[in-house]
Amino acid sequence: MGKKSEFTIVEQAVQTVAGFSAVLHTLQQQTILRGQSQSTLNSYIRQVALVSLHFGQLPEQLSDEEIAEYLTGLAQRPGSPSRSTFKHAVYGLRYYYRHIGQGKRAIALPSLKRELTLPVILNRSELRQLFKAPALLKHRIVLTLIYSAGLRSQEAINLKLADIDFERRTIHIRQSKYKKDRIVPLSRFMARGLRRYLAVEHPQVWLFNGKEPDGRYSAKGLSWVMREALKRTSIQKEVNLHSLRHSYATHLLEDGLSIVLS
Numbered sequence: 001m002g003k004k005s006e007f008t009i010v011e012q013a014v015q016t017v018a019g020f021s022a023v024l025h026t027l028q029q030q031t032i033l034r035g036q037s038q039s040t041l042n043s044y045i046r047q048v049a050l051v052s053l054h055f056g057q058l059p060e061q062l063s064d065e066e067i068a069e070y071l072t073g074l075a076q077r078p079g080s081p082s083r084s085t086f087k088h089a090v091y092g093l094r095y096y097y098r099h100i101g102q103g104k105r106a107i108a109l110p111s112l113k114r115e116l117t118l119p120v121i122l123n124r125s126e127l128r129q130l131f132k133a134p135a136l137l138k139h140r141i142v143l144t145l146i147y148s149a150g151l152r153s154q155e156a157i158n159l160k161l162a163d164i165d166f167e168r169r170t171i172h173i174r175q176s177k178y179k180k181d182r183i184v185p186l187s188r189f190m191a192r193g194l195r196r197y198l199a200v201e202h203p204q205v206w207l208f209n210g211k212e213p214d215g216r217y218s219a220k221g222l223s224w225v226m227r228e229a230l231k232r233t234s235i236q237k238e239v240n241l242h243s244l245r246h247s248y249a250t251h252l253l254e255d256g257l258s259i260v261l262s
Helices: 002-016 020-033 038-055 064-076 080-099 103-108 124-132 137-149 153-157 188-201 219-231 241-254
Strands: 170-173 182-185
Touching: 002 020, 002 038, 020 038, 020 080, 038 064, 038 080, 064 080, 080 103, 124 137, 137 153, 137 188, 137 219, 137 241, 153 219, 219 241
Parallel strands: none
Antiparallel strands: 170 182
């Protein structure tokens, strides 16, 4: 539903704001050439579309005073969702101005202080609850794997069968953040679980099959698995998939291991 509304906003800008279609095409090209993710483009171009629709003009055609007025309006709306909207608008405009060669305007935008909040960590009892919650073996395995190997959600859905080496008990993570590869250990317990899963599901290329056009599992579907699993537990903490990675790192430190996560 969310993706559909975002697409509609961009489409409205294409249809009603002169020059926006060319802007969209250029940003799509730059995203590919720079090796950035499509999700990055979707997030930023939506913000550029909102600004363009608000004024009926492209951002470079607006004065600094008009941009400041627009951002002030977002920042003054009550509630944390509006603060988030303000931050995303700044990120989107900064991204856009840099792409069109207006770096000075990007720098002149409000600076955003990072909120120094500690990540929410699940304890081992809570993790056991979570991993037992899903009815489907596939869902139990994917959540357990994300935790046991300290994976990002995108890394999990990008795994292919060939990336799992049962003999060496390793997982090959390919072209993840900053386009880097890395090897992570596959525990004996997780290896047994994966073998059982493979015997039941028989995936062909991707470790976790899904409904994406290329056959892999979707990030949206994976988030749904986490939300549904949490509903079946007594966990009250505000957590998401990335909390599993934070929990993995914390438990390694608690067990006396020195780690550096890329």
